[in-house]
Amino acid sequence: xxxxxxxxxxxxxxxxxxxxxxxxxxxxxxxxxxxxxxxxxxxxxxxxxxxxxxxxxxxxxxxxxxxxxxxxxxxxxxxxxxxxxxxxxxxxxxxxxxxxxxxxxxxxxxxxxx
Amino acid sequence: xxxxxxxxxxxxxxxxxxxxxxxxxxxxxxxxxxxxxxxxxxxxxxxxxxxxxxxxxxxxxxxxxxxxxxxxxxxxxxxxxxxxxxxxxxxxxxxxxxxxxxxxxxxxxxxxxxx
Numbered sequence: 001x002x003x004x005x006x007x008x009x010x011x012x013x014x015x016x017x018x019x020x021x022x023x024x025x026x027x028x029x030x031x032x033x034x035x036x037x038x039x040x041x042x043x044x045x046x047x048x049x050x051x052x053x054x055x056x057x058x059x060x061x062x063x064x065x066x067x068x069x070x071x072x073x074x075x076x077x078x079x080x081x082x083x084x085x086x087x088x089x090x091x092x093x094x095x096x097x098x099x100x101x102x103x104x105x106x107x108x109x110x111x112x113x114x
Numbered sequence: 115x116x117x118x119x120x121x122x123x124x125x126x127x128x129x130x131x132x133x134x135x136x137x138x139x140x141x142x143x144x145x146x147x148x149x150x151x152x153x154x155x156x157x158x159x160x161x162x163x164x165x166x167x168x169x170x171x172x173x174x175x176x177x178x179x180x181x182x183x184x185x186x187x188x189x190x191x192x193x194x195x196x197x198x199x200x201x202x203x204x205x206x207x208x209x210x211x212x213x214x215x216x217x218x219x220x221x222x223x224x225x226x227x228x229x
Contacts, residue, residue: 044220104156
């Protein structure tokens, strides 16, 4: 069965410093992996996705993630945090069944301080 | 509208009452999903529709939960005899994407509070 573990429930950074949100996955086959972002009182939005092409994936708003099969990781990074990045971030793996059944991690709440 | 629309945005009900939550997906999206988001937890898959049929209902927590979709469009999630543990945000998503494209378009959710 597929699953994801987000290693930090809360991350706090200062504006202008790097962001690292950690995610490990478990999958019995080559997975598709995603990061979604949820801003307060907003719907979830796809940030980026990995689907077995390039292992370094670039997303919106300067975020990127690297797929590391040997470490079963898909950590999300950004070189310089902005106040508008404060949100909840979900690491997601696609499940089996031949359709988009997405399995979500518990989420990491990112706080950005001035 | 351009996005996924859910109603009501907030619902407060008493234990034992029935509730209906509505989802209006993006026009033309054939696939529709319901997820539940509880405080401090990730999103829990409930049910998936392809057109009007539901090939995967495996996430429905109990037989008090049911969902239907009509005309390949609007979906209704019904919770009968609500319990306090049903309190959560219920999210609907739709997509026209193929297998594993991952791009689900989510509504803003219906927050259910059972007193």
